[in-house]
Amino acid sequence: MENKKQPVITKLNNQYIEEKTLESIRNRKRIKFIKRRTTLITICGLFFVSLLVTPLFNNYQQLQESTIEKAEAKEQLEALELHQEELDYYVGLLENEDYVLKLARSEYYLTKDDEIVFSFPEDKNPDFAEAANGQSEIDK
Numbered sequence: 305m306e307n308k309k310q311p312v313i314t315k316l317n318n319q320y321i322e323e324k325t326l327e328s329i330r331n332r333k334r335i336k337f338i339k340r341r342t343t344l345i346t347i348c349g350l351f352f353v354s355l356l357v358t359p360l361f362n363n364y365q366q367l368q369e370s371t372i373e374k375a376e377a378k379e380q381l382e383a384l385e386l387h388q389e390e391l392d393y394y395v396g397l398l399e400n401e402d403y404v405l406k407l408a409r410s411e412y413y414l415t416k417d418d419e420i421v422f423s424f425p426e427d428k429n430p431d432f433a434e435a436a437n438g439q440s441e442i443d444k
Contacts, residue, residue, distance in 0.1 A: 315321070397403045408414045
């Protein structure tokens with residue numbers, strides 16, 4: 305390796321030079337201290353901000369999940385309300401005496417006086433019987 309050439313400068317040993325050298329050293333130490341303090345304050349600030357942001361992020365995720373659950377619950381509620389309307393309709397039909405008589409005559413072959421009922425194999429079941437048996441027109 306090459307030896308670096310030392311500059312040929314003679315140092316004056318007087319009070320002014322010593323004061324300036326000490327001042328320069330103090331300034332470097334002060335700047336170093338300020339940088340360290342600024343870095344420490346920044347790190348502490350980021351730590352506290354992360355402590356505050358983490359619950360916000362968790363709350364946002366829970367809000368998204370609850371929004372999805374709410375939408376699913378609304379869909380289920382609408383389906384149940386539709387099913388309830390259908391059941392109310394059939395209850396209304398069963399409260400009608402004419403419908404009950406017609407149902408009894410078609411399903412159980414009950415007859416009026418002096419009436420004869422002929423049953424053919426290709427006779428179709430009424431709609432309510434298909435629903436009770438779990439069949440639909442598509443299945444047939």
